[in-house]
Amino acid sequence: MVGLLYQFPTWIQRLYRGVTWRRVTHDKCVYLTFDDGPIPEVTPAVLDVLAKYKVKATFFVVGDNILKYPHIYARVLEEGHRVGNHTFHHAKGSKYRLGDYLKDVEACQRIMDEHAASVPQRAGQGKGLLFRPPYGRMSRRQKKAILDRGYEIILWDVLTHDYNAKYSSEKMLAIVKRYTRSGSIINFHDSVKSAQRTIDVLPQVIEWLQQEGYKIELL
Numbered sequence: 376m377v378g379l380l381y382q383f384p385t386w387i388q389r390l391y392r393g394v395t396w397r398r399v400t401h402d403k404c405v406y407l408t409f410d411d412g413p414i415p416e417v418t419p420a421v422l423d424v425l426a427k428y429k430v431k432a433t434f435f436v437v438g439d440n441i442l443k444y445p446h447i448y449a450r451v452l453e454e455g456h457r458v459g460n461h462t463f464h465h466a467k468g469s470k471y472r473l474g475d476y477l478k479d480v481e482a483c484q485r486i487m488d489e490h491a492a493s494v495p496q497r498a499g500q501g502k503g504l505l506f507r508p509p510y511g512r513m514s515r516r517q518k519k520a521i522l523d524r525g526y527e528i529i530l531w532d533v534l535t536h537d538y539n540a541k542y543s544s545e546k547m548l549a550i551v552k553r554y555t556r557s558g559s560i561i562n563f564h565d566s567v568k569s570a571q572r573t574i575d576v577l578p579q580v581i582e583w584l585q586q587e588g589y590k591i592e593l594l
């Protein structure tokens with residue numbers, strides 16, 4: 376269901392009370408987020424684009440990918456981006472019992488923390504724990520348990536659909552133009568599914584945001 380939407384409707388937002396969809400801000404700023412990496416096929420190319428435009432973003436990372444590609448994860452941290460937990464196995468909430476779900480979240484946090492210790496954090500990178508549930512979904516109990524563990528749960532209010540082969544760059548850019556407002560959290564993926572679509576559309580999105588006078592900030 377979520378995949379069909381460009382924005383979550385109000386009734387879902389009410390169901391997900393306590394979750395951040397958009398940051399309330401007085402500045403004209405937005406937040407770019409990337410889910411599912413780090414992976415060699417996409418993440419380095421995304422980092423290259425961000426570096427070219429001198430933009431920082433937030434990466435919701437999968438622990439298993441950190442284990443496989445630690446050097447790419449190190450690069451994300453070294454280049455001053457922020458990271459959030461996206462579980463160790465890209466866990467779908469509905470397939471996990473509460474205890475097992477939390478174990479998966481903890482396993483991801485453990486490997487993130489091990490790396491954070493070896494790469495100095497940059498100023499402005501932010502210290503609080505961030506979590507984004509895979510597929511944007513979890514049960515109320517899972518949500519409560521994650522909040523109780525001190526995480527800020529971040530969803531999004533603009534979904535680019537970059538993982539969907541039916542979406543052209545033009546269509547994705549049109550979605551961004553239509554739905555972005557001050558404080559918007561924009562969702563991309565650095566995943567095999569999104570691959571070249573993300574890399575192609577990202578410079579266009581950044582250029583449009585900058586033309587419109589949006590500052591792009593870290594969560």
Ligand SMILES: [Zn+2]
Nearest residue numbers: 410411509510
């Ligand atoms: Zn994901």
